[in-house]
Amino acid sequence: MQADxxxxxxxxxxxxxxxxxxxxxxxxxxxSHEMEEPGNLDIELFNAVGKPPDGNRFxxxxxxxxxxxxxxxxxxxxxxxxxxxxxxxxxTGYRWENRFRPLLREHxxxxxxxxxxxxxxxxxxxxxxxxxHDGKADVSGPNAxxxxxxxxxxxxxLILGSNYRGWNISENFIAEKxxxxxxxxxxxxxAVSRPLKMAASARDCTFCxxxxxxxxxxxxxLGDRYSFGTNQTSHYFGPSINWAAPKGIAFSFSxxxxxxxxxxxxxxxxxxxxxxxxxxxxxxxxxx
Amino acid sequence: MIRKVIFVxxxxxxxxxxxxxxxxxxWLKSVPAREHERTSPxxxxxxxxxxxxxxxxxxxxxxxxxxxxGTKKRPPLRSExxxxxxxxxxxxxxxxxxxxxxxxxxxxxxxxxxxxxVIAYVKSLHE
Numbered sequence: 001m002q003a004d005x006x007x008x009x010x011x012x013x014x015x016x017x018x019x020x021x022x023x024x025x026x027x028x029x030x031x032s033h034e035m036e037e038p039g040n041l042d043i044e045l046f047n048a049v050g051k052p053p054d055g056n057r058f059x060x061x062x063x064x065x066x067x068x069x070x071x072x073x074x075x076x077x078x079x080x081x082x083x084x085x086x087x088x089x090x091x092t093g094y095r096w097e098n099r100f101r102p103l104l105r106e107h108x109x110x111x112x113x114x115x116x117x118x119x120x121x122x123x124x125x126x127x128x129x130x131x132x133h134d135g136k137a138d139v140s141g142p143n144a145x146x147x148x149x150x151x152x153x154x155x156x157x158l159i160l161g162s163n164y165r166g167w168n169i170s171e172n173f174i175a176e177k178x179x180x181x182x183x184x185x186x187x188x189x190x191a192v193s194r195p196l197k198m199a200a201s202a203r204d205c206t207f208c209x210x211x212x213x214x215x216x217x218x219x220x221x222l223g224d225r226y227s228f229g230t231n232q233t234s235h236y237f238g239p240s241i242n243w244a245a246p247k248g249i250a251f252s253f254s255x256x257x258x259x260x261x262x263x264x265x266x267x268x269x270x271x272x273x274x275x276x277x278x279x280x281x282x283x284x285x286x287x288x
Numbered sequence: 289m290i291r292k293v294i295f296v297x298x299x300x301x302x303x304x305x306x307x308x309x310x311x312x313x314x315w316l317k318s319v320p321a322r323e324h325e326r327t328s329p330x331x332x333x334x335x336x337x338x339x340x341x342x343x344x345x346x347x348x349x350x351x352x353x354x355x356x357x358g359t360k361k362r363p364p365l366r367s368e369x370x371x372x373x374x375x376x377x378x379x380x381x382x383x384x385x386x387x388x389x390x391x392x393x394x395x396x397x398x399x400x401x402x403x404x405x406v407i408a409y410v411k412s413l414h415e
Contacts, residue, residue, distance in 0.1 A: 008370040024397055025397075032397075032415065034394075034396075034397045037393050037394065038391050038393060039350075040350075069396070070388070070391065071387075071388035071389075071391055071392065072388045072391040101388070104385075104388040104389065105385040105386075106385050106394050106396045108386050161395045163397065165399075165400070166400070166401075167358070168397070169291075169347075194397060194399075198399040198400070198401040198402070199341060199399070199402065199405065200339040200340075200342060200343055200400035200401075200402050200405055201334075201342075202334075202335040202336075202338035202339045202342075203338070204342070209404075225411040248348055267406075278350050278351075
């Protein structure tokens, strides 16, 4: 119980330290082609709450530090953890990702290359992606056993994104390789969203339409190198919304449904993010 | 030895020349004619200018200054280049595509209406 409280206090502290300018898109798994603005640091806290039929309710969390290295390169570091009811609270590992935009102008379809190294354990329940035959069984076991499994993985994504008349359409193709001689696993994610109002208001407002973005998101596994396809894979779908609150804080929420028996029946995802403009510039005297 | 020195100097000087070259407004030459001729649907509309000012402060002022006066590393938007040489269409093209080699990101994530509102604000600064 004390461990739970310490973990929640830790998350809350980071929450307060964060705050945020709007999270740009209301997506939890899907990446859009939009990069972090150069010099800005975005601190995000994302959570996935779920309950597998044969397991305990859990909250899988990750804290992300996303930095715009250049206009075409974004780098991001994650710390993952989870709380499982009637079990324990554990730190599950870290991830480091880089996104590169090869085409420096806006096109109908804009590709982005994504490379990530993960050093996590089997207890990770953040569900930042679903690949291979990931399913409800992976989040049902006790933490003590799950954390014994080491996952050092390389993850590659091809991100395709388009903006058209205020709509954003994003598709991700995922390939993941456990570096300990496991086969390549595959997955997908797509999402669509748009602001509720296109033009900005002349006056400051809290609940006006341009402060909200709404959309839908779907993602799932596509098997592995030896069993490619949708057999024994999990898939999720749900609406999502975010709100750019005052003081730069943005909240996002998405109820999601597992689309087959292999999936966790329901997931609730929520997040908070905060963007610090020109992060390193703040340490240079006279630049602000 | 001299060859090596020349090679190193070229290695340093060429990218620098490319970067500084791009800062002189050479992006204007890349704007297609059709984009160059586009005009803002919000020109001189006070509400749009006020909305554009809000977006500018939120998104652009960190680099271009609170009142578009520029910062040490980023250009002012009250310059003759922005106010007279560049058309509204040119600025719209720049906002959509960015100038990524020079650090200007693409703002295509914002709806077109908001881009035009920002342009209405920036263009209002010449008065």
